[in-house]
Amino acid sequence: MRAAVLDAFGGDVRLLDVDPPRPGIGEVLVAVGACGVGLTLERGRTGALGGSAPRIVGHELAGTVTEVGAGVTAWRPGDRVTSSFYLTCGRCRWCAGGRETLCENWGGFVGLHVDGGLAEFVALSEHNLVHVPDGVRLDEAAIAADAIATPYHAFTARAPIRPGQTVAVIGAGGGVGVHMVATARAFGARVVGIELDRGKERRLRELGCDVVWNPGDAPNWSTRFVEDLGLRVDVCVDTVASRSTLTSGLGILGRAATLLVVGFQGGALVELDPRALVLDEVVITGSRYASRAEIAAALELVEQRRIEPVIGARFALDDVAKAYRAMQANEAFGRIVVDIGG
Numbered sequence: 001m002r003a004a005v006l007d008a009f010g011g012d013v014r015l016l017d018v019d020p021p022r023p024g025i026g027e028v029l030v031a032v033g034a035c036g037v038g039l040t041l042e043r044g045r046t047g048a049l050g051g052s053a054p055r056i057v058g059h060e061l062a063g064t065v066t067e068v069g070a071g072v073t074a075w076r077p078g079d080r081v082t083s084s085f086y087l088t089c090g091r092c093r094w095c096a097g098g099r100e101t102l103c104e105n106w107g108g109f110v111g112l113h114v115d116g117g118l119a120e121f122v123a124l125s126e127h128n129l130v131h132v133p134d135g136v137r138l139d140e141a142a143i144a145a146d147a148i149a150t151p152y153h154a155f156t157a158r159a160p161i162r163p164g165q166t167v168a169v170i171g172a173g174g175g176v177g178v179h180m181v182a183t184a185r186a187f188g189a190r191v192v193g194i195e196l197d198r199g200k201e202r203r204l205r206e207l208g209c210d211v212v213w214n215p216g217d218a219p220n221w222s223t224r225f226v227e228d229l230g231l232r233v234d235v236c237v238d239t240v241a242s243r244s245t246l247t248s249g250l251g252i253l254g255r256a257a258t259l260l261v262v263g264f265q266g267g268a269l270v271e272l273d274p275r276a277l278v279l280d281e282v283v284i285t286g287s288r289y290a291s292r293a294e295i296a297a298a299l300e301l302v303e304q305r306r307i308e309p310v311i312g313a314r315f316a317l318d319d320v321a322k323a324y325r326a327m328q329a330n331e332a333f334g335r336i337v338v339d340i341g342g
């Protein structure tokens with residue numbers, strides 16, 4: 001079968017002809033229909049997320065079950081499925097409590113610690129899979145399992161937003177950012193998109209941003225934000241999490257507001273004034289991906305057409321190198337999709 005393989009960390013991903021996987025005990029073989037390509041793949045390529053190489057990459061996958069291994073009872077051929085990015089134990093207190101991304105026996109990532117979905121077939125543990133509703137296409141499901149499930153977790157479990165509240169998204173035009181905007185909008189928030197790239201302003205307005213604001217290159221833009229727009233926000237989502245964005249994001253919070261960090265860069269330290277925490281009851285928190293239950297909920301929102309996955313570019317599996325270059329150039333508005341199966 002054709003598969004996108006990373007031979008060694010730091011190298012390029014290449015399309016190779018490899019033997020198709022066989023489903024082991026408790027595993028399911030999936031004919032992949034589509035696989036998303038986001039910046040997480042670039043971090044994986046460099047080795048920053050661990051795992052081992054050579055490896056078939058790709059984790060934002062959706063497809064159709066073609067075969068089940070010994071002991072599998074939950075799935076059968078013909079089922080349409082997507083997968084969690086995380087390999088979790090299913091037994092620890094975090095898994096049992098529905099917070100499986102905090103699993104204390106975490107086994108790594110699909111596409112880095114086990115072979116992933118940028119290939120014609122992938123074999124995965126039956127516990128990784130999530131059913132795809134009939135009304136959701138496989139390319140939509142592939143994207144929603146990461147790019148919409150992540151904001152769904154953020155806005156339901158970490159910083160619940162109520163209709164009419166004001167949500168700012170730093171890095172609104174990025175692959176995660178556009179889906180943060182769409183999800184906040186679907187939850188009834190007024191959305192301020194904070195984006196450096198002026199070329200993305202029109203698309204962000206179409207997506208539901210009430211305001212698109214350009215921070216420019218000043219290291220702390222919070223005072224100018226508040227003066228320009230005449231408001232403070234209830235939730236500020238930071239998809240960048242640099243020293244500049246974290247400092248500025250804290251500076252635009254209103255009373256009882258939440259700074260929600262979803263991206264991270266090593267070593268970005270910020271100063272914190274405890275008066276904001278005590279006198280304004282400001283909350284600073286983070287949000288880590290999504291559980292399989294939340295992936296299922298995100299897929300239901302897509303089926304109901306309350307949130308539309310934003311596909312920025314499409315490539316065939318044979319052009320996976322072009323898909324990587326487009327992702328590395330960070331020019332697509334929304335997620336890049338590689339179409340694989342029929």
Ligand SMILES: [Zn+2]
Nearest residue numbers: 089092095103
């Ligand atoms: Zn666990």
